[in-house]
Structures are given as structure tokens and as C-alpha cells.
Amino acid sequence: MGNKINLPRNIRQIGTDKGGRKVYIEDYVHSFIRDTQVDEYEDGAVGVLLGETRLDGDVSYIFVRGAVAVGNAAVYTDKIAFTQETWPIVNSRISQYFAGLDTVGWYLVSSKITQDSLYIINKADAESFEDTDSVFFMVNPETKEDLFYEKTAGGLSPLSGYTVFYERNEKMQTYMSECMENRSIPIREPEEPKTPSGGEYRKLAGEDGNKNSMAKSVKGHLTFIYALSMLLIIVVLVIGVNVINKHDRTGGASGSTSDREVNADPKPTQNETVPVDSVTGDVTSSGVEDVTDESTKPAVTEAPTEKPTEAPTEAPTEAPTEAPTEAPTPAPTQPPYQIYTVQAGDTLLKICREYYGRESMEDANRVLEYNGFTDTSQILVGTELKIPN
Numbered sequence: 001m002g003n004k005i006n007l008p009r010n011i012r013q014i015g016t017d018k019g020g021r022k023v024y025i026e027d028y029v030h031s032f033i034r035d036t037q038v039d040e041y042e043d044g045a046v047g048v049l050l051g052e053t054r055l056d057g058d059v060s061y062i063f064v065r066g067a068v069a070v071g072n073a074a075v076y077t078d079k080i081a082f083t084q085e086t087w088p089i090v091n092s093r094i095s096q097y098f099a100g101l102d103t104v105g106w107y108l109v110s111s112k113i114t115q116d117s118l119y120i121i122n123k124a125d126a127e128s129f130e131d132t133d134s135v136f137f138m139v140n141p142e143t144k145e146d147l148f149y150e151k152t153a154g155g156l157s158p159l160s161g162y163t164v165f166y167e168r169n170e171k172m173q174t175y176m177s178e179c180m181e182n183r184s185i186p187i188r189e190p191e192e193p194k195t196p197s198g199g200e201y202r203k204l205a206g207e208d209g210n211k212n213s214m215a216k217s218v219k220g221h222l223t224f225i226y227a228l229s230m231l232l233i234i235v236v237l238v239i240g241v242n243v244i245n246k247h248d249r250t251g252g253a254s255g256s257t258s259d260r261e262v263n264a265d266p267k268p269t270q271n272e273t274v275p276v277d278s279v280t281g282d283v284t285s286s287g288v289e290d291v292t293d294e295s296t297k298p299a300v301t302e303a304p305t306e307k308p309t310e311a312p313t314e315a316p317t318e319a320p321t322e323a324p325t326e327a328p329t330p331a332p333t334q335p336p337y338q339i340y341t342v343q344a345g346d347t348l349l350k351i352c353r354e355y356y357g358r359e360s361m362e363d364a365n366r367v368l369e370y371n372g373f374t375d376t377s378q379i380l381v382g383t384e385l386k387i388p389n
Contacts, residue, residue, distance in 0.1 A: 005056045008165035015161020021150045023135055023162040025064040028172040030164050032067055035347070036109040038141050044075040044110025046082075048090055050101040053133045062135055066098040066172055067107065077112050080124035097175040105135035111142045122155040135159075168377055177361060337370070337386040344381045355387050 008024065029049075036045050050066035068090055074081040094101065106129060113120065115138075125136055136149040136156055149156040340351060352363040370388045373379060 005054050005061055007061075008163075008167065010166040012164040013161065014164060015159070017159075017161040017163060019150075019160065020058055021060045021062065021133075021135075021159065023062045023064065023148050023159065024165050025137075025162060026066075026169050026172065027164055027166050028169045028176070029064055029067045031347070032172065032176060033107050033109065033137065034139055034141075034144065034146065036069070036139070036141065038109055038111070042075070043077050043112045044080075044108055046070050046073050046075055046080065046109075047107050048103055049105040049107060049135065049137065050094060050098050051104045052102060053104060060133055062104050062133065064104060064135075064137075065169060066094075066101050066175070068093045068098070068175075075108075075110070075113075077117070078120065080108070080113070080120055082124070082128045093175075098171055101171075103129075103131075104133070105129065105137065107137040107139065109139045109141055111140050114140075115147075118156065125151070125156060173375065334389065337388045340385050340387055342379055342381050342383045342385060346381075348376055348379070351385070351387070 011024075012027075033047070036047075038045050047067050047069040049064050050068065051062065051064040054061045054063070070082065070086055070090060072083055072085050072089065074083060094103075106125070108121065121136065121138070125134075129136075132151050134151060137146065138149065139146040148159045148162045150159055151157075338355065340355075342351075348364045348367065349359040349361075352367065353359045356363050367385060367387060368374070368376070371379075371386055379385070
């Protein structure tokens, strides 16, 4: 403790921050708590706030630089209790990830336990946190409304505001990446951000427009790829129709010539002979015809006449015309990466989930290396990230 306190300069003010107790919470810790996922069958999630308390005259400053999730606490709509097994595990996590920090309060993330149930929260606070300077942070995961409470003689009382500050918090980053693999690493906002209020802050934080802008970006890429695919299909169909039409015209002409030759009537020949029967008889001078018995007539033998064999006329075959082949249109090449502009409230793992369909530290590290960054503190709102395919 000391009289001179160097307050952070890169801050974002939430509320009015009046009174004798002022709370400063680091951005990674703030995002970690607000992004906590609560399953449908759970009534809420709790954790411990870590940091330090400093006094400047009559004003007490509480700096929250870490948070440890407590999974073995009993959280129900009518009861919140830290069990006997809670503190050995919490102390082990503090020694491993947050050495040098003290317990300065606790937090609750729940949409079922509200301010109307403050008597339940007061009881849990009195049983497990005896320090009069400790604070309590309450977050509704559905509405994203949050509020800090301080201890008073009558129990927990809401503060009028608090301050989010930015610093290189490597301890919290390590804890989030190693112990909470299913959680997202928040992206830093630019230095000395403006102080939004009300709906403006929620919009900057991504509650109104961040998901829509991400969805529009992905939808635009899909529309472009779909249009190129349809264009390629149309080109292939046109080429196929032209080839079939040319083939039909060539084959049809050849076939008609052959049919005319085969079905033509045979031409008459001039060498055909017609057999003629000859009759013999004697004529008397008196002009009376001497009729001879038919049985005495000699038989006339008719010589068979052979028709000359005519050589078959072979229809000339026309060589089919080969249709010219057109070179297929090359498919458009896909760029090796996509550009995404970082929005306020984005997280690196959330961005990876939108582009790769999963939250993976391997993908997050790949994006960092691809852009030449060593950690997420170098990524600011407005940064154009190259997302490798």
C-alpha cells in the first residue's frame, strides 16, 4: 500500500465510477468472465477474482488482474456454496498461474439467479469472503448486463460503475489457453479507446452487429464461389451441345446417301432375251392345212437364258467430319487466404470457428504466425487479418 498510485492510462469507463471504492478490471479477465458459457442444465457458474487492493487516502482501489473458474461449487437458484474441496483446488491454480496475486472477490455468471435473489448471494459472500474490501461481479450471459458490488454494513451494494484497463496480461493468457481450451482469447482494442455508453458500447462489443458482420462476410464469399461454379457449368453445357449438333449433322448426311443407294430400284438391262415358241407345219397347194397329231410333234427345247451378273454398286462413304474441340475454361484459382477486419469484442478463436468450423489453439497460432504476430496483444480493432485457407 502507498499514497501514490499510478493508474492505467489505456482504459474504458463503464458507468460513472462514483464513491470511495473504485474497481479496475483487466480486459482479458473482463472478457473471460463475460464469455463464460453456462449449460442449460446448470443454474450458473462461479469463480474467484484475483489482484491487489491499494489505498489512496479515503479511496480504495481494487485492481482485478486474474480470475479462476470454480467448477466444484454448489450453484442452485436457492443456494450458492463453496465446498471444502474448492479452496485447495483454487489455491493450486493461483500458485500455478497467478503467483503474487491475492483474492479480491468473486463472480457469478447466471441468467436464473438475478438481483431479486440477492439474499442468496449475500449469504454466500458472508460465508466465504470475509475481507471487507472484497467485491462481487455479477453477469447475465443472455443479456450481457453486468454489475460490480461492494461490501457495506447492510450487505452487498451495487457500484455506479467500474473501469476496464488494458495491459500485457500474460498470466491470464496462459491460464485461458492451457486450462480453458474451449474458451476464446479476446482480441485487444486500440490504444486509448473512446468511451462509449449504453447501446453504443454493446454494439462495439459485438452484441448487436459483430455476428451479423461476420455472417455477411462468410455469405459474400459463398455467393461468389457459387456464381463462379454456375458459370463454369453453363460453359461446359454449351460446349457439349455444340459438339452433339455438329456430330448429328455430319452423321445424318452420310446416312441419307447410303439409304438412297440401297433403296433405289434396279435399272433395266438391254441384254435380256425373251423366249419365243416356234411352230412347224406344211402347207398344201390347195391351201388346206394339214393338221398333225400333237403327239407326233417334236418337243421344242428352250435354252435357258442367264442374266448377266451385275456388280453391286457400292455407295461412296463420306469421311465423318471431326468436330473441333474447344479448350475448357480453366477453373478460377482460390486465393491462399481471406481478409477479415477485426471488430471490437472479437476473439481469435471465434474468428477461427467462423472460418474453420472449430475452436482450436492450433488454428489460432497458425493465424498469428501467418500474419507475423507473436501474441494477440498485437491485434487491434481495425486490423486486417489474413486468414489462411
